[in-house]
Amino acid sequence: MVKLNVSKLNDFFAAIAAEEKLYIPVDSADGAAFRPYEAGMEMSKACNSTRSAKDFFFPQVENLVNFKVDHNKKSIEIIDNRTEAEDFVIFGVRACDMASFEILDRVYLSDPVDSYYKNRRDHGVIVTAACGRPQETCFCTAFGIDASNPAGDVTTWFVGDDVYFKANTEKGEALVAKVAAIGESAEEKPVEDFKAGVKFMMGRLPIKDIKLDKISARGLMENFNSPIWDDEFKTCLGCGTCTFVCPTCQCFDVREFKTNEGVIRFRCWDSCMYSDFTQMSHGNNRVSQKERFRQRFMHKLVYFPNNNEGIYGCVGCGRCLRSCPQSLNIVKVAKALGGKD
Ligand code: SF4
Numbered sequence: 001m002v003k004l005n006v007s008k009l010n011d012f013f014a015a016i017a018a019e020e021k022l023y024i025p026v027d028s029a030d031g032a033a034f035r036p037y038e039a040g041m042e043m044s045k046a047c048n049s050t051r052s053a054k055d056f057f058f059p060q061v062e063n064l065v066n067f068k069v070d071h072n073k074k075s076i077e078i079i080d081n082r083t084e085a086e087d088f089v090i091f092g093v094r095a096c097d098m099a100s101f102e103i104l105d106r107v108y109l110s111d112p113v114d115s116y117y118k119n120r121r122d123h124g125v126i127v128t129a130a131c132g133r134p135q136e137t138c139f140c141t142a143f144g145i146d147a148s149n150p151a152g153d154v155t156t157w158f159v160g161d162d163v164y165f166k167a168n169t170e171k172g173e174a175l176v177a178k179v180a181a182i183g184e185s186a187e188e189k190p191v192e193d194f195k196a197g198v199k200f201m202m203g204r205l206p207i208k209d210i211k212l213d214k215i216s217a218r219g220l221m222e223n224f225n226s227p228i229w230d231d232e233f234k235t236c237l238g239c240g241t242c243t244f245v246c247p248t249c250q251c252f253d254v255r256e257f258k259t260n261e262g263v264i265r266f267r268c269w270d271s272c273m274y275s276d277f278t279q280m281s282h283g284n285n286r287v288s289q290k291e292r293f294r295q296r297f298m299h300k301l302v303y304f305p306n307n308n309e310g311i312y313g314c315v316g317c318g319r320c321l322r323s324c325p326q327s328l329n330i331v332k333v334a335k336a337l338g339g340k341d
């Protein structure tokens with residue numbers, strides 16, 4: 001383990017940014033947001049970013065392929081416009097958002113592999129930061145996530161005036177070597193004390209104790225047919241905000257538009273809360289907001305764990321709790337389904 005005085009953090013950032021693109025969370029009008037590092041930038045002290053690090057690997061909109069049409073020759077040229085060959089580093093990802101990659105990887109890296117996502121995963125280095133001040137809306141512990149000891153290529157802990165670094169992967173070791181050049185080797189004790197303090201705080205958060213095993217024990221059809229859905233959805237506006245801020249939501253739509261030269265095919269995030277989601281030629285199987293609302297929460301709390309060795313499709317980041325205009329959220333639903341003491 002190595003440590004660096006916080007006063008030298010910008011030297012470290014500058015050393016990385018000299019070689020590859022570096023993103024750090026900074027304060028913005030919309031809360032903390034990851035931005036490309038520039039000299040003098042100050043890292044946000046917020047608990048977490050408004051939007052998650054998912055955006056770097058699964059952007060909200062991206063062009064997939066261009067079709068260049070030559071009407072005279074009656075030919076179509078297929079142009080692969082992928083550009084994500086650049087290495088990049090994201091600094092300051094929290095434990096919950098790091099855990100979201102296990103969920104996204106299961107979706108995008110299983111056969112057939114999504115090469116757009118994989119390219120970015122291969123080229124991205126994730127430096128996590130242990131939480132020091134969890135918010136009242138945090139409930140990552142319900143999913144077995146340790147906010148004091150996040151995974152990632154490198155883990156960092158901000159303890160007093162120092163930042164402690166530990167490499168977890170080969171990519172991470174190369175990065176920590178840069179810290180070693182300007183920092184010093186460190187004892188683990190201050191970090192262990194810090195972890196114990198964070199665990200103490202996490203144990204006192206108001207929504208730490210959702211009993212997800214009670215939901216799992218009830219079985220798929222019992223949850224699906226639960227009478228709670230008749231009431232819980234009633235104030236949902238179908239705005240999709242909860243899906244767009246969520247680090248684990250992974251649905252997208254593929255569309256095309258015509259240009260002077262041919263056609264561009266792109267994909268963009270979609271939401272199971274929208275009435276035209278999974279629209280088919282015969283219509284839609286989910287005919288009301290109640291069914292769409294149920295789909296979102298059944299997917300995260302029942303379908304995903306059923307198909308993925310018990311891993312839930314939520315990491316307890318609390319973003320949907322903070323952003324739903326109607327104060328609906330996964331905690332309320334989980335508790336209504338019986339997941340409480
Ligand atoms: S649950 Fe809330 S954020 Fe999600 S679609 Fe309904 S109103 Fe919008």
Ligand code: SF4
Pocket residue numbers: 242245246247248249300313314315316317318319320321330
């Ligand atoms: S469902 Fe809500 S709390 Fe869970 S990961 Fe998504 S935004 Fe975070």
